[in-house]
Amino acid sequence: MTGAQLENILKKHDYQKSSLLAILQDVQALDNYLPRKTLEAMSQRLQVPLTQIYYLATFYRAFSLTPRGDHLVTVCTGTACHVKGAATILNTLERELAVQPGETTSDKKYTLETVNCLGSCALAPLVVLDGHYHGRMVGTKVLSLLKGDKKDASKKS
Amino acid sequence: MPLKSPDELEQLRTKILEERKAQGEKKGIVLCTGTGCRGAGASEVFDAFKKALGKKSAIEFKSTCCHGFCERGPITIVEPLGIFYQGVTPADVPQIIAETVTKGQVIEKLLYRDPATGQTIPTEKAIPFYTKQNRLVFGNNRHLDPTRIEDYMAMGGYKALVKALFHMSPEEVIEEIKRSGLRGRGGGGFPAGRKWESCRKAHGDIKYVICNCDEGDPGAYMDRSLMEGNPHSVLEGMLIGAYAIGSSEGYVYVRNEYPLAVENVGIAIEQATKMGLLGKDILGSGFDFSLVINKGGGAFVAGESSALMASIEGYVAEPRAKHIHMTESGLWERPTNLNNVETWANVPVIIEKGADWYASIGTQGSKGTKIFSLVGKINNTGLIEVPMGMTLREIVYDIGGGIPGGKRFKAVQTGGPSGGCIPESLLDLPVDFDELTKAGSMMGSGGMIVMDESTCMVDVAKYFMHFLKDESCGKCTSCRDGTLRMYEVLDAITKGKGKEGDIEFLEEIGWMTAEASLCALGGSAANPVLSTIRYFRDEYEAHISAKRCPAGVCTELITFTIDPKACIACGKCRKGCPTEAITGEKKVPHKIVQAKCIKCGTCREVCPSDAVKVA
Numbered sequence: 110m111t112g113a114q115l116e117n118i119l120k121k122h123d124y125q126k127s128s129l130l131a132i133l134q135d136v137q138a139l140d141n142y143l144p145r146k147t148l149e150a151m152s153q154r155l156q157v158p159l160t161q162i163y164y165l166a167t168f169y170r171a172f173s174l175t176p177r178g179d180h181l182v183t184v185c186t187g188t189a190c191h192v193k194g195a196a197t198i199l200n201t202l203e204r205e206l207a208v209q210p211g212e213t214t215s216d217k218k219y220t221l222e223t224v225n226c227l228g229s230c231a232l233a234p235l236v237v238l239d240g241h242y243h244g245r246m247v248g249t250k251v252l253s254l255l256k257g258d259k260k261d262a263s264k265k266s
Numbered sequence: 267m268p269l270k271s272p273d274e275l276e277q278l279r280t281k282i283l284e285e286r287k288a289q290g291e292k293k294g295i296v297l298c299t300g301t302g303c304r305g306a307g308a309s310e311v312f313d314a315f316k317k318a319l320g321k322k323s324a325i326e327f328k329s330t331c332c333h334g335f336c337e338r339g340p341i342t343i344v345e346p347l348g349i350f351y352q353g354v355t356p357a358d359v360p361q362i363i364a365e366t367v368t369k370g371q372v373i374e375k376l377l378y379r380d381p382a383t384g385q386t387i388p389t390e391k392a393i394p395f396y397t398k399q400n401r402l403v404f405g406n407n408r409h410l411d412p413t414r415i416e417d418y419m420a421m422g423g424y425k426a427l428v429k430a431l432f433h434m435s436p437e438e439v440i441e442e443i444k445r446s447g448l449r450g451r452g453g454g455g456f457p458a459g460r461k462w463e464s465c466r467k468a469h470g471d472i473k474y475v476i477c478n479c480d481e482g483d484p485g486a487y488m489d490r491s492l493m494e495g496n497p498h499s500v501l502e503g504m505l506i507g508a509y510a511i512g513s514s515e516g517y518v519y520v521r522n523e524y525p526l527a528v529e530n531v532g533i534a535i536e537q538a539t540k541m542g543l544l545g546k547d548i549l550g551s552g553f554d555f556s557l558v559i560n561k562g563g564g565a566f567v568a569g570e571s572s573a574l575m576a577s578i579e580g581y582v583a584e585p586r587a588k589h590i591h592m593t594e595s596g597l598w599e600r601p602t603n604l605n606n607v608e609t610w611a612n613v614p615v616i617i618e619k620g621a622d623w624y625a626s627i628g629t630q631g632s633k634g635t636k637i638f639s640l641v642g643k644i645n646n647t648g649l650i651e652v653p654m655g656m657t658l659r660e661i662v663y664d665i666g667g668g669i670p671g672g673k674r675f676k677a678v679q680t681g682g683p684s685g686g687c688i689p690e691s692l693l694d695l696p697v698d699f700d701e702l703t704k705a706g707s708m709m710g711s712g713g714m715i716v717m718d719e720s721t722c723m724v725d726v727a728k729y730f731m732h733f734l735k736d737e738s739c740g741k742c743t744s745c746r747d748g749t750l751r752m753y754e755v756l757d758a759i760t761k762g763k764g765k766e767g768d769i770e771f772l773e774e775i776g777w778m779t780a781e782a783s784l785c786a787l788g789g790s791a792a793n794p795v796l797s798t799i800r801y802f803r804d805e806y807e808a809h810i811s812a813k814r815c816p817a818g819v820c821t822e823l824i825t826f827t828i829d830p831k832a833c834i835a836c837g838k839c840r841k842g843c844p845t846e847a848i849t850g851e852k853k854v855p856h857k858i859v860q861a862k863c864i865k866c867g868t869c870r871e872v873c874p875s876d877a878v879k880v881a
């Protein structure tokens with residue numbers, strides 16, 4: 110994020126401290142994470158302690174303080190997906206990618222995350238790969254998905 | 267041009283209706299592109315229809331949001347016959363246009379087949395999933411393109427607003443809502459009319475109304491579907507509420523994970539503002555009201571009223587003690603009235619049809635209908651709307667079509683992380699606020715997760731405690747540490763490390779967490795644990811004493827074996843096993859080397875002859 114980009118976002122929100130959450134959302138949307146430098150600049154410009162920004166950034170699930178990988182794999186662990194076997198899917202992915210939820214593989218290719226319900230419970234259990242929903246998942250299907258197996262027609266959402 | 271009077275609104279409505287009448291009974295296609303159907307590929311179907319129809323104006327093509335029957339998505343309805351097609355793919359599109367739309371011929375393979383009778387059912391109306399419902403609030407989704415205010419107008423939209431603004435005093439509106447018996451649909455079930463009244467009576471010139479669309483309950487998505495599918499009904503409800511309360515500013519707080527809801531309510535606000543239904547001097551009544559959208563940051567506790575307001579103010583969403591009600595001192599310390607999406611959407615219905623009519627639906631203490639998300643181990647997954655007081659049995663078996671795969675029903679979980687599990691012995695329980703609470707669960711926002719014999723109830727309790735320990739904001743020690751301790755004990759039990767006295771210990775911390783916590787997150791955190799202990803104590807005991815998981819879920823307590831008689835020695839499991847724990851050759855029944863097995867379940871998944879057994 111450049112200084113000008115940050116300035117634009119701040120301006121859009123009228124430099125209001127009460128819009129901090131929305132400002133962070135805009136930064137996250139642009140960079141896919143919250144870079145430390147940007148947060149420091151934000152703290153300066155808005156005259157808000159960095160601790161307060163950090164407090165917000167770590168409280169809400171929507172934010173990440175580390176850069177994400179090229180691909181985002183999200184496993185729904187909502188209740189409907191859980192009773193239909195989301196834990197097995199998540200275990201498979203953790204094993205295969207050798208990361209825990211919230212982490213990024215060392216080659217920066219994949220970030221693994223979990224989410225609580227995507228409103229597509231009828232397709233449970235659900236995995237989202239880069240915004241494409243893949244429903245009625247099983248362990249073997251999720252592996253072929255990672256391998257880019259084209260047989261699993263992807264559904265954009 | 268903004269409309270300046272009720273007459274102008276009616277003239278516009280008449281114009282829309284006449285235009286539609288002049289076009290006659292148009293042949294039309296309705297495609298659901300709600301989140302559920304999109305997940306199943308509705309976007310591709312949408313593109314295929316657009317491409318195939320081109321600019322052929324003789325066929326009206328409408329994309330709506332959720333109809334509820336998500337299990338069967340993508341759903342397409344061909345009008346005027348009302349032919350219901352399920353599981354539609356882009357490849358089916360040319361045939362639908364050529365045969366059904368043009369010639370009125372039905373395509374058998376796309377019809378819904380009743381699993382009970384094996385018969386196909388051509389129209390939506392005749393499908394058992396729909397017949398038992400009463401879709402007072404949710405039903406309009408099916409007829410509306412949520413991005414077109416004209417569609418809402420054509421269905422009588424904003425009539426209730428006119429009635430309230432021009433024919434009722436604010437007090438009369440409040441009285442009407444009170445008499446209707448409407449209770450909040452967001453969880454607590456607080457009478458809406460009473461909340462409005464105390465906010466109206468509170469001191470202060472500036473008052474706020476807020477719509478809670480945070481919907482943090484994992485497994486519930488009715489608020490989202492209403493917001494995505496019929497945002498104007500929520501706006502109309504909020505306008506009426508604001509008029510009654512004496513508020514001119516409102517907020518819609520939407521969960522971060524719901525981009526389509528944010529988009530559709532944004533479009534709705536823009537259109538309503540253009541038409542003069544939001545803004546200054548609405549329809550010449552002298553009443554002003556404007557709305558702002560706030561996106562949440564993805565925290566369950568942010569759905570709690572005081573936490574939500576802190577979040578709007580730009581702070582971390584932590585609840586505060588409510589010695590003073592939000593209706594007296596809420597957002598920016600001003601009187602604030604917060605209601606849930608579904609609560610707001612009920613308001614225009616009540617004002618238009620009258621409190622008496624509304625109160626005739628439902629039970630003594632719970633009036634009207636409720637939308638539930640019926641999910642989990644159930645044949646007809648989706649959103650349903652039923653009158654309060656319908657029994658669980660009717661919901662699960664008549665509407666839900668029972669449990670898939672011939673499995674046995676075990677429990678329904680209601681009320682989300684604050685609720686509990688209801689066992690088979692209570693299937694005839696009439697579902698309303700009070701009965702669910704008596705059974706040790708709660709209505710919550712309306713999640714209903716069906717569980718069968720292969721669901722482990724200790725694992726379910728652990729699942730919710732994992733959720734709650736993560737989502738507890740950490741302000742109260744009792745909640746932060748209580749949920750964590752309960753999780754640790756449950757985790758140990760599911761790993762075969764449970765010991766005598768664990769159940770009593772859970773009951774004790776559960777009680778303490780509930781008693782000592784500030785907000786309802788901690789206050790109800792023990793419900794999933796206490797209700798499963800209450801109804802499924804034997805399962806806890808099996809885990810603790812016999813180190814056995816009867817449902818075959820808890821990996822540390824189960825073993826995978828291959829039944830040599832059933833094994834056809836195809837080698838699929840051997841190839842699939844990630845730890846090379848399976849031995850065997852062609853024509854020799856395979857075996858699992860237990861020391862290497864990590865119980866990932868791959869062998870069971872790939873086995874074509876069901877030879878992998880779990881015990």
Ligand SMILES: Cc1cc2nc3c(=O)[nH]c(=O)nc-3n(C[C@H](O)[C@H](O)[C@H](O)COP(=O)(O)O)c2cc1C
Nearest residue numbers: 450451452478481482569570571605606609786787
């Ligand atoms: C932890 C917690 C989470 C909540 N989440 C929601 C929610 O997502 N949506 C909602 O409408 N109410 C939620 N509530 C209930 C709200 O605090 C509040 O009671 C409700 O929005 C009021 O609206 P109603 O009276 O129309 O139900 C939650 C409560 C708690 C304690």
Ligand code: FES
Nearest residue numbers: 185187190227230
């Ligand atoms: S629980 Fe996974 S989509 Fe709802």
